[in-house]
Amino acid sequence: MGGFLALTILGLVTGAGYAVAAGGLVLTYSTSRVFNVAHGAIGMVMAFLYWELSVNQGLPVWLTLLLVVGVVAPVLGAVVERIMMRQLADAPVGATLVVTVGLLVMLIGVAQAIWPSTARTVPPFFAGSDLKLGGAVVSVHDLITIAAAIVAAAALYGLLTFTRVGIAMRAAVDNRGLLALYGARTSMLSAMSWGIGAALAALAGILLTPVVGLSYHDLTLLVMSAYAAAVAGRLLSLPWTFVGALLLGLSQSYAVGYLPTTGALSGLRAAIPALFLFAALLLAPQAQLRVGQIRGIRGVPVPGLLRALGFGALAIGAAAVAAYALPGTTSDRLSLGFIYGIVMLSLVPLTGYGGYVSLAQLTFVGVGAITVARLGTASPLALLAAAGAAALVGALVALPALRLQGLYLALSTLAFGLLMDKLVFQASFAFGFNGSLAVPRILGLDAQSHYLILTAVAFVGVGLGVLALRRSRYGRYLIAMRDSPAGCATLGLNLRWTRVRIFALSAGIAGFAGGLFGGLRQTVAATDFQLFNSLPLLLLAVVAGVTSVTGSLLGGMLLMLLPVLASEVPAVGGLAFLVIGVASVGLGRDPNGLASRLFALGRWRPPSSFPSVRLGRASRGEAAS
Amino acid sequence: MTRAYVDDKRPLLEVGDVTVRFGGVTAVREATLEVHEGEVTGLIGPNGAGKTTLFNVICGLQRPTAGTVWFADGDITGKATHERARLGIARTFQRLEAFGSLSVWENVLVAAEIRGHKRPADVARHLIEVVGLEAYAQAPADTVPTGIARLLELARALALHPRLLLLDEPSSGLSAAETESFGELLRDIVAEGRAVLIVEHDMDLIMRVCDRIHVLDFGRVIATGTPAEIRADENVQRAYLGRSEEPGSDFDEPPAADLGEPLPDDFGGAWINPAHGEETRRDEA
Structure with a gap:
């Protein structure tokens, strides 16, 4: 019984930490309608800062807490709001996701640059002074965590319900312009809510560090737990969010206590927020279609068939010359660039045309690689099987979020990536626990030069396919659906079915790339397809241009070059995450990316893209939808 | 122009006792209306009367709290928006x-x-x-x-x-000449045997093209009849026409004079009206 009590207490403590984080998330979302994917990353950086000041520099705990939670975090939140978020007020949900993911990657880059990877521990508050409760030991730190959650809950509730500022914050969401008309300083309000949100993220990060460990990724993934809790509160209700956080903490704690701690299931603890999230999504109400604006994003021009064929032949020719003129290692690198390019092509219909964001595209690549490895054949049919398997998985991911839209769909891909990372990829039918798989060279092309030509041909083939899709009626449906889901529904388009198909298609292309990737590497492991590597991939795709084939090739080559740079120029390469983060925060609003600037070189003036002219009674930005 | 209403066959669209509640606000209250093939049916009422909400109920973007929608002799209350479109309901948006x-x-x-x-x-x-x-x-x-x-x-x-065309304030933004030819286009459309249900603030247009008019006020249908009957109806005059100095004026006109300065573009169209305010907020959420 003592074990149960101890687990319950641990669960409550973890849940309380989640509640603090989730409270901040709900506050910023409900006051600015921007879902901050980097919420956990802010907590992570602040936890590192706390370590730096209190452990490394020896400042007293109370002073460090005051400095970090009371000063640095709120200032950081307000600065982020001022520099990045304000311009996102009317942006589509895809753009807000890309920019906040960019912030996340940037913060990880900052943390890794300032605090290089090494073992660090943060002692709990009042270490050593434990209390006995029944048969279980409760530390003072635990009690402080629970108390902090209760105080944060009460303070937030009071702020939003009873104070002028809080009521104005909620009003700002409904109609910023109207509120300004009544004399409220709306810019001040959202800066304040982001400041408070960041402070809560910092507090949660510091409180949970003794439980989670001082880790770049695990603390950043705190956003997943907070998000799962927030979905229980439908992203708006604070009381339900707190209930969700406690349930999540408890279920995670019981899972640790009662499930096997070794082997494939040991990842379950980390996967529970993802499972919890899927359950919450299934129970969440169907989103209402939002109406009331004409929204358009000017895409880059779609080349004609002849032009596309010409460029394709050029790319294959260039690859062939490189294959014979350059050393084998360079061939392998270029092959990798083309393969990444295919993965980015998989984002073109999904993100570029459809406006949906997938945060776990590499996971589908992994599914493709596993398929080819398990089939053990070098036949091109294995690539088709890889595409088919990944497409099936993609459809399955889109299903739980079927009734929902944009934001929920994107975040369920995050949950899916985590689930695959921690559970499925570790299973014996996949890579096995910390294992790896041998993959046959596709078509038996052992020469590095031949493989380069194969990947170039594959890229051009998929690229032509994507362009054909854009020219087809299905491409028009995707763009129409992005611009106005309600308009499409009233014309008779089945939105759910269309969404599942586009997810399946995108995942299928990524799986196809996975087969090629496996053949190139010949040995693959779960670490090749980690969720966190999907994020820079998405960001580079958008920065390079996620609406065009050219952008995909550019992005693929850039993604390939980053680790090369890191190994050859360590001083610059270490900042890769930082650079990607900054670039995507700056360019994330324009899905046409760098490629559109390339196209513009031959023309008079740069193409006008976003923000586009809107007519009629324009309403505010993409909401919860 | 106005024709006698002939009740010789089942209407193409029947909205029966539809109620829509948003939290504490009732946007539509036990509304009942019919639309017949070959006719232009008008739906008028002051701002916030629930016209757009009723449109959303008919095309499936909004589930009613209570009531039924029948189309072409079938109950479509539970059908999804795209299924209704395939049955022959098309709409435009305000x-x-x-x-x-x-x-x-x-x-x-x-x-x-x-x-x-x-x-x-x-x-x-x-x-x-x-x-x-x-x-x-x-x-x-x-x-x-x-x-x-x-x-x-x-x-x-x-x-x-479509068999049924729902038009939500189609004439706003059109010039007088364009409105004139738009009215003719509407008559052509129904002459092909289609049905049109139109929400419109331009009273001249409504009185000219409609065969039959339903008047909505605070979510209730307070009157139904031919344009001549509606013009003569006391309830309507009290609830609706009486509110305006000129019956032909545009009721969407913002009360700009009261506020002293032009309103910003992103105002969102939510004029100070409790019922309409809630409706607008819903649309955006």
């Missing part, structure tokens, strides 16, 4: 829903393609001509004036070859 990234021409083409016409391009080309948008065909839809975007939405809805 707050426009054109596909901004596509050209005017592609907007209409997409509709014809979704509908599954054999030669979608021909259907789209014909409709662009019918509504007179040839000059704008290649312009991106998010760059054309509001009036043009409304005509685009009309062409897009017609591309479904």
